[in-house]
Amino acid sequence: MIVTLTANPSLDRTVELPAPLARGEVQRAVAVHQHSGGKGVNVSRALVASGLDTVAVLPGGDSDPVLAGLLDDGVPYAALPISEPLRSNVTLTEPDGVTTKINEPGPKLSLAEQEALIGLLLDRSRGASWVVLAGSLPPGVPADFYATVARRLRSTHDGDAPLIAIDSSGAPLAAAISGDSTGTISGKPDLLKPNAEELAELAAAAGFTDVHTADELEADPGLAARAAAAVVGSGVGAVLATLGSKGAVLVTADGAWLATHPPIQAVSTVGAGDSSLAGYLLAATRGGSAQDCLRQAVAHGAAAASLPGSTVPAVHQTTPDAVTITAL
Secondary structure, eight states, rough: OOOEEEEOOOEEEEEEEESSSSSTTTOOOEEEEEEEHHHHOOOOOOOOTTOOOOOEEEEOOTTHHHHHHHHHTOOEEEOOSSSSSOOEEEEEEEESSOOEEEOOOOOOOOOHHHHHHHHHHHTTHHHHHHHEEEOOTTTTOOOHHHHHHHHHHHHHGGOOOEEEEEOOHHHHHHTSSSSEEEBTOOOSSSEOOOHHHHHHHHHTTTTTOOOOOOHHHHHHHHHHHHHHHHHTTTOOOSSEEGGGGEEEEEEETTEEEEHHHHHHOOSOTOOOOOOHHHHHHHHTTTTTTHHHHHHHHHOOOOOOHHHHHHHOOOOOGGGGGEEEEEOO
């Protein structure tokens, strides 16, 4: 069982344009896709598509369209009732794959609602192999929320605690590698899933002095691996850094590897990183090696990018045999 927590879920609408975005002009869409979203929700959707047991934990009222979408997609969920509607996000995709996203902030969660959401997660994560803490945080939630949740998971479940993956950005992601330990209980994850931009920020926070831009990290996988190694050195179990069309780098205490996929025709990159994380977890739950997990992560990400909107691929739609693994 893999449990996901999405503190700031959304109803994601993807609008396909027939030509490049023309600011200030009227354009007609060629297609519109709508899915329940948020990083953790997307991971659960991808796991369900591949036949894995999962539960998506999130806030949301019974009549909220996000929960209705999960029902339609057959995604098991546990929702904390809140009075405010969940946010809606809009993504514009151009024919060459360029993606523009407009994300709403989401409803504010009170301290009582935050504590209740954590309690719901602790209850549903008993016996889980992994817990994924993913996405942005809604207004009112402190930046160290995911680190706090990680500590609570480990202290509550003691010796039977699940492995923890975090996929976020900005301050919540930085807090995941900060000095956030209470006694012997750490809030640092077993797996971090940054993109190149986030990896640059994380590496700087971890004391990596040779900091570079996202473009430079994508162009130089060796540099990306060294940056990820600095994050692992800070106490994180492993870093899966997705590098867009350049593939992904996985760094653990035992080694570093680059995975690349043959070029694809990108349709929409929305949710590709979430699908990559789902692919990694899929291989991990099947007992795969680090290289196997990396291979499936890249295969899942490539498949997702070739599908419209925030559509997630099933494992039979991925091509792991096409992925090349190189030790770094």
